[in-house]
Amino acid sequence: MSRITVIGGTGYAGSAIALEAAARGHRVTALSRSLPEAPIPNVAHVQGDATDEATLSAAIGGADVVVGALAPRGPLADTFRDVYRTIARLADAAGVPLYVVGGYSSLRPAPGADRFVTDLSHIPAELHDEIRAGAALIIEDLPATPATLDWVFVSPALRFGARMPGERLGRYRLGDDVAVQPEDGGAISAADYALGFVDLVEKGDHHRAQVNLGH
C-alpha cells in the first residue's frame, strides 16, 4: 500500500487514476479546487489550489507517490509549467517519484522521428497553446529537473478524454516515446489508461522516462 496524492484528482484522467489506485488498496488523496458532487469511493478529497505552494507542499508532504493530472487549460493555461516546476521541486525535496499525465502530441511516430507536436498544422489553432504547454513538460521541464527526481511522463493514445470516454477493456499496450498506435493515433479509455498508469506506479520500473498507453 502506498500513499498516493493525485493533483487534479477529480478530472478526467485524475479521477480514473484515483479510483483505480484506491480500488487496489492504496491510500489516495485527490487535490482539486472544487470538491466533486460524488466523491470517489475510498479517496480523501482535499480542496485547494495548486498555484499555492503551501497547498502543494501539504499535499505532497505525506505522500509516497505524487501524480500530476492537471490540464494546461483555463486559469492554469499560463501557469501550468510553473506549477509543475513547483510540484517537481517539492517531490524532489520529499524524495518521492512524480508521475505526470501527459499528452499524445509529445510522442513520436517512429524511433528518432520528430515528435508530433513539431507539426500542428492539421490541429485547430485554438488548441496549439495547450498542446505545446503539455509537451514542454517532457521536452524541456522534466529533463531539466535534478537527477535526484524520479519522474515518469505517461502519454495516452490520441483518442482519450472526456469527449471520447471509451470502455474498460481491462487491457492496454505500453510503449516508450514512440506511439504504440502511430497509424491513426489509437485510443484508450480512462479506465484502461488508469490500469496501465497504476501498474507503472506499482512496478516502479521506469525512471525519468516517457511512456505511452494505448489499446
Ligand SMILES: NC(=O)c1ccc[n+]([C@@H]2O[C@H](COP(=O)([O-])OP(=O)(O)OC[C@H]3O[C@@H](n4cnc5c(N)ncnc54)[C@H](OP(=O)(O)O)[C@@H]3O)[C@@H](O)[C@H]2O)c1
Ligand atoms: N489525447 C491526449 O493527448 C489528451 C486528451 C485529454 C487530456 N490529455 C492531457 O491529460 C492531462 C489531464 O487532462 P484532463 O482532461 O484529465 O483534465 P481535466 O478533466 O480538466 O481535470 C483537471 C483536474 O485538475 C484540477 N485543477 C484544475 N486547476 C487546478 C488548480 N489550480 N489547483 C488544483 N486543481 C486544479 C481540476 O479540478 P478543479 O477544476 O475543481 O480544480 C481537475 O481535477 C492534461 O495534461 C491533458 O493535456 C491528453
